[in-house]
Amino acid sequence: MARKSGSSSEKTRPLVRSAALSLFARYGFAAVSMRQIAAEVGVQAGALYRYTPDKQSLLFELMQVHMEELLAAWGEVDPKGAPLDRLDSFVRFHIHHHMDRAEAVFISYMELRNLTPANFAVIEGLRAQYEQVLEEILNACGAAAGDRKLTTLAVLAMLTGVNTWYREGGRLDRDAIADSYVGMVRGLISAAA
Amino acid sequence: MARKSGSSSEKTRPLVRSAALSLFARYGFAAVSMRQIAAEVGVQAGALYRYTPDKQSLLFELMQVHMEELLAAWGEVDPKGAPLDRLDSFVRFHIHHHMDRAEAVFISYMELRNLTPANFAVIEGLRAQYEQVLEEILNACGAAAGDRKLTTLAVLAMLTGVNTWYREGGRLDRDAIADSYVGMVRGLISAAA
DNA sequence: GTCTATAGACAGATAGAC
DNA sequence: GTCTATCTGTCTATAGAC
Structure with missing residues (x-):
């Protein structure tokens, strides 16, 4: 063989x-x-x-691999301990993982509309799984009596937004950025209305 | 005439x-x-x-008008009072204004790379002005001793993220969503590290 | 496994009739 | 101000030689 x-x-x-x-x-x-x-x-x-087989498949496979790697990578890093520790870990994981894959992240957000409907459904399913990961952590944290889905989406938008401006060698290093976001997320969920 | x-x-x-x-x-x-x-x-x-004159100009003008309207609209709404009131007003303004212009917002974020370098510079300048608006409000609020630029970008990413999932007639109405974000932003800036 | 050549469709932009 | 017609170039995808 x-x-x-x-x-x-x-x-x-x-x-x-x-x-x-x-x-x-x-x-x-x-x-x-x-x-x-x-x-x-x-x-x-x-x-x-x-x-x-064609250009479409090339796009789809890039996005599919990216999303599956994202879910698998969290599975390996998840400390599975106290909820607030898991939240901190998730924030740090998300930021570092996304910083390391700027191109794949960018494509996965920008090119959704260029997927065929069947391919779109697959990617959307994977994205929903990832959102679910954070939503469950926030539930376990017993974040203030707000709307959990809203809080989940707000936190994810905030974290993923880092990719729109972060460049290697910038003013702040990766760990300092992640530290700041850990603090902001903690404040955010304590007030989530 | x-x-x-x-x-x-x-x-x-x-x-x-x-x-x-x-x-x-x-x-x-x-x-x-x-x-x-x-x-x-x-x-x-x-x-x-x-x-x-060509397809490129069509794109550029849509984005330019959108950004100039955004800045002008805030100028008319800005209460120019106590910093924390201004922050609340900004959050509500941003969310409502963006909800009302979903297509222009989407284009202005997704099509930046399809602008010629000269046109891109113009749009980037307008975007920087808008970021400056929030950054000055946060400075006036004396938000906790964190990195102000980072906080500004985090808040804007969170607010603009609403457009990726909000659909008219959904589970939450526009005002309820804005209320939630006002609360989350307040928590976030009180903890900004 | 990569090449050259090409099919068939469609792009942005312009010219000139009305 | 809009039309029809067209120039010139590009595209995805395939066929068949090597």
């Missing part, structure tokens, strides 16, 4: 994925052509169809 | 703007063709060029 280890296929496939990732993030799915992706990989456009 | 009041130009121009607004919001700038816009307006594609 040994596969030929030097086979070009195993080298090209990840190049296609990463070229699509960075080009879609920079210019948008609709504005990027298969020829641009091919040029970034270093092949001709026709060769891409060895690795994806 | 009387202009011919029934002139078709004065009817078509706003139709072009609103057709572009809703189509760009739904499918994205790059995915919408001039022919689609023309069909929505009820003219042929060539006629659009009476109202815009």
Whole structure:
């Protein structure tokens, strides 16, 4: 069963994925052509169809892998202890994980409308699962008598918003940013109306 | 100076703007063709060029008008009183104003990368002005000894995030949502680290 | 597995008739 | 002010050589 280890296929496939990732993030799915992706990989456009049935599948797989990795990564980090500790851990996890995957995060928020309805439903389901993770933590925290769903969405928007301005080497380092957000989230949930 | 009041130009121009607004919001700038816009307006594609020099200008003007209206609208609503009252007013203003202009808000966040560099600079300047409005309010509030810029961005991301899920006729009405956010923002800034 | 070549559709923008 | 017609270029995806 040994596969030929030097086979070009195993080298090209990840190049296609990463070229699509960075080009879609920079210019948008609709504005990027298969020829641009091919040029970034270093092949001709026709060769891409060895690795994806079409452009849509390329987008969908990037988003699906991103969302599944996100859920799996939290599963490994979740301290499963006291609710307020879990909340702090979630905030730090979300910020660091998203900082490390800026392109995939950007695509997953910006390109939802370019998914076919069937593909959209899959991604939306994964997104709902992730929201559910935070909602359950907030329930366990017994946050003030506010609307839990609203609080969940407010916190997630606030945390994900970091990606719109964070750049490596900026004024604040990653840990200092995460610390600040831990504090803000604590204040927010203690007042959630 | 009387202009011919029934002139078709004065009817078509706003139709072009609103057709572009809703189509760009739904499918994205790059995915919408001039022919689609023309069909929505009820003219042929060539006629659009009476109202815009090109597709790029159509996008830019929508975003520019949106940002200038946003700044002007706050200028009219700003109570200019006690800092904490101004903060509450800002939160309510932002949420209601954004709820009423979902398409323009969506475009202004999603299509930044489709602006030419010169146009992008203009929109970014307007956006920075709006951030400055909130930052000054937070300074006046003397929010806890945290990083003010960080707090500003966190609050804005949280407030604008409402647009990703709010739909008219949903479970919570507009005022109830705004009330909740006023409470969450108050908690957040009292803890901002 | 990658190439060249191409099909068939559609893009933005312009010219000139009415 | 809108039309029809068209220029010129691009797109996704496929076929078949190597």
